[in-house]
Amino acid sequence: MAxxxxxxxxxxxxxxxxxxxxxxxxxxxxxxxDELVTRGLxxxxxxxxxxxxxxxxxxxxxxxxxIERDRVRKMDWKARLASWRxxxxxxxxxxxxxxxxxxxxxMSLALGIGANTAIFTLSDQILLRLMPVERPRxxxxxxxxxxxxxxxxxxGVHTFS
Amino acid sequence: xxxxxxxxxxxxxxxLILKTLSWGALHGYAITDMIQRQTDDAILVExxxxxPALYRMEAKGWIESEWGLSDNNRRAKYxxxxxxxxxxxxxxxxxxxxxxxxxxxxxxxxxxxEWEKR
Numbered sequence: 023m024a025x026x027x028x029x030x031x032x033x034x035x036x037x038x039x040x041x042x043x044x045x046x047x048x049x050x051x052x053x054x055x056d057e058l059v060t061r062g063l064x065x066x067x068x069x070x071x072x073x074x075x076x077x078x079x080x081x082x083x084x085x086x087x088x089i090e091r092d093r094v095r096k097m098d099w100k101a102r103l104a105s106w107r108x109x110x111x112x113x114x115x116x117x118x119x120x121x122x123x124x125x126x127x128x129m130s131l132a133l134g135i136g137a138n139t140a141i142f143t144l145s146d147q148i149l150l151r152l153m154p155v156e157r158p159r160x161x162x163x164x165x166x167x168x169x170x171x172x173x174x175x176x177x178g179v180h181t182f183s
Numbered sequence: 184x185x186x187x188x189x190x191x192x193x194x195x196x197x198x199l200i201l202k203t204l205s206w207g208a209l210h211g212y213a214i215t216d217m218i219q220r221q222t223d224d225a226i227l228v229e230x231x232x233x234x235p236a237l238y239r240m241e242a243k244g245w246i247e248s249e250w251g252l253s254d255n256n257r258r259a260k261y262x263x264x265x266x267x268x269x270x271x272x273x274x275x276x277x278x279x280x281x282x283x284x285x286x287x288x289x290x291x292x293x294x295x296x297e298w299e300k301r
Binding site: 042045046047049050052053054075076077078079081082085086089090092093108109112 | 210211212215229230231232234235238239241242249250251253257258259260
């Protein structure tokens with residue numbers, strides 16, 4: 023069954039309900055485990071006890087995802103916009119709290135965008151558009167058959183036509 | 184209004200959550216912890232049962248959630264009461280108190296009650 027349209031929009035906006043539910047439940051289990059560890063349990067035993075006390079994790083997860091999907095689906099556009107805006111504000115706050123990471127991310131993006139723009143501009147000028155010479159349509163690209171000069175492959179015969 | 188026993192249990196957990204959140208914003212684990220401590224582990228034996236209740240209440244508009252950072256810098260979902268939630272808390276608290284009073288009257292009878300025929 024293809025995903026309904028509204029779910030594809032969610033994917034585009036980076037909202038993943040199942041992942042969020044997983045995050046929330048994992049936080050609970052880890053917090054419980056940590057508490058049990060401070061009370062003297064071994065980490066493995068604490069993890070198991072935390073899971074035991076939680077109950078049916080799969081069922082809880084399934085129910086929460088279902089309820090949340092229904093809730094989001096019933097939301098009107100205003101509520102969804104407010105929700106999205108809230109997530110954006112949270113994201114911005116996080117970026118401000120981690121300047122080193124933010125700077126690295128920005129510079130990586132800038133380098134990537136810059137390099138791509140340069141390459142495509144160059145390709146555009148040389149390959150796609152006409153170059154500023156006298157008879158641009160007579161420009162050809164030469165390629166030598168049989169490998170590079172001095173290489174072991176090929177028969178060493180260079181042909182032009 | 185007819186309520187099955189499952190509804191009563193679910194409704195009880197709801198009102199406990201509403202009351203717990205009336206003290207301020209909390210994440211799911213903190214809500215569990217507070218309820219368990221206050222009730223001496225009598226309610227919420229299965230901790231996971233809290234989460235579907237939270238999600239249902241958010242769908243009803245009684246609470247709202249926001250992602251934030253916990254004390255130890257982990258990503259956690261914090262819940263707060265809405266105005267609707269506060270109203271619901273007041274109503275449910277009254278209903279519960281009246282219910283408890285009514286049941287108490289019957290259970291607290293020391294001798295078999297007798298009245299004149301109506």
